Amino acid sequence: MANQPSVTKVTETGEAVGGTIEGQSYIEAFLEMLSAERGAARNTLEAYQRDLKDFAGFLAGRRRGVHEASTEDIRAYLEALNNQGLSAATAARRLSAVRQFHSFLYADSVRTDDPCSTVEGPRRARPLPKTLSVAEVDGLLAASRETVDGRSHEEEVLAYKRARLVCLMEVLYATGLRVSELVGLPLSAVRGDQRFLTVTGKGGRERLVPLSDTARAAINDYVPLRARRLGDRVSPWLFPSRGRQGHLTRHRFAQLLKDLAASAGVDPKRVSPHTLRHAFASHLLANGADLRAVQQMLGHADISTTQIYTHVLDERLKELVETKHPLAKKDSA
Structure with missing residues (x-):
């Protein structure tokens, strides 16, 4: 292929993005x-x-x-x-x-070869996903439920935001959704049969995820307050926003989660939407859930992605044996 002069583009900040x-x-x-x-x-x-x-x-x-x-x-x-x-x-x-x-x-026949075919990628150890204990998640959920029944406009706004946060937390922990799937849920997803949530995940693949009783109750408490908050405005999103995307953003929810963690006495550095997704999977497997079922609920295309959570359990079992087993205590004495 004939070479052509390189034209380096430069952004307003002076960052070269390069290329012809x-x-x-x-x-x-x-x-x-x-x-x-x-x-x-x-x-x-x-x-x-x-x-x-x-x-x-x-x-x-x-x-x-x-x-x-x-x-x-x-x-x-x-x-x-x-x-x-x-x-x-x-x-x-x-x-x-x-x-x-x-x-x-x-x-597309732009090239007659693939220069990547003999390139080896960097070797990396697959880190275990960060997760939370059941008690820590319970603390987060309890903190989100500390509602104020308001009569003034300010108190009504607060009641709406509290109900929205409870709904976000209950749905996330009940389903293990990716944060982009959660904040981008359409209102239609919670209409009809509320025993299941229809989720559109990566690659446009749809999956059904069961909803817990507490998640359904949180949705039912939140939706009327959502309608009152919108007034004459119409939004297709379950968690609407006046921002460019039209719905609550991933970054805003992450901020709310950090604040919630601080009020629940959990280190905010350890808490993120993805941490709760990890907690959902780990807690299910710890209580005997089938690995294939967890794979389907998480929307993983490959079960090897889901199997990483079994390693989390293995590490915890190892720690339990080393710290709680009578022989281990005897050896350390």
């Missing part, structure tokens, strides 16, 4: 393919775009377009990421984006 004009068009075509053919979510597309722009910026320094990379360019890029002190997980994610981009170029 033609190379940028290939990135856009790749993202369009992910959206149209694979149903990739917006957050996924934005992540791919960031990673590929970073790769393009690196190649621009070597006077190559993003579609002209060689195997040595890709290895040099991984070395540069390592020299920047980035984690192996971050480097592996960026390499994954680069691999898929070049598979796309090869499939």
Whole structure:
């Protein structure tokens, strides 16, 4: 493929995103393919775009377009990421984006080779997911229920926000939804048969997740307050907002969760929406739930992703034996 002059784009902040004009068009075509053919979510597309722009910026320094990379360019890029002190997980994610981009170029006959085919990714130990104990989750749920029955406008707003927080917490812990799935729930998801929640997950795949009695009660308490809060406004979202997305954002919910953790006496650094998703899975498995059932509820395409939670239980059992077993106490004496 003939080389063309490299055109380095620079943002208003002075950040070079690099690449040739033609190379940028290939990135856009790749993202369009992910959206149209694979149903990739917006957050996924934005992540791919960031990673590929970073790769393009690196190649621009070597006077190559993003579609002209060689195997040595890709290895040099991984070395540069390592020299920047980035984690192996971050480097592996960026390499994954680069691999898929070049598979796309090869499939579309833009290139006659795949420069990633012989590149080995950084080795990384898979970390165990952070989770919370049952008592800690109970504390968070109890703190969210400390409602104030208000009569003034300010108190009514407070009652609405409290009911919304209770609903968010109960639904999250009852279903293990991804935070983007939770805040993006449509109002239609809780209409009709409330024994199950219909969730659209990654890749547009739908799944049914059972709702607990407390989650259904929280929804029933929240929905009337939601309608009163909206007034004449109409919103398709279960958790509406006046923001650009039209619904509560992931970041705002994460902030609310940090505040809730502080009031419940749980270290806010240990609490996030994803931590509660981990707690949902770990607590189910600890109480004898079937691994396949947990996989379906979490929306994992591969059961190996779900199996990581069994390692969490193994570690806890090991700790229990080492600290509580009579022989262990005797050895430490």
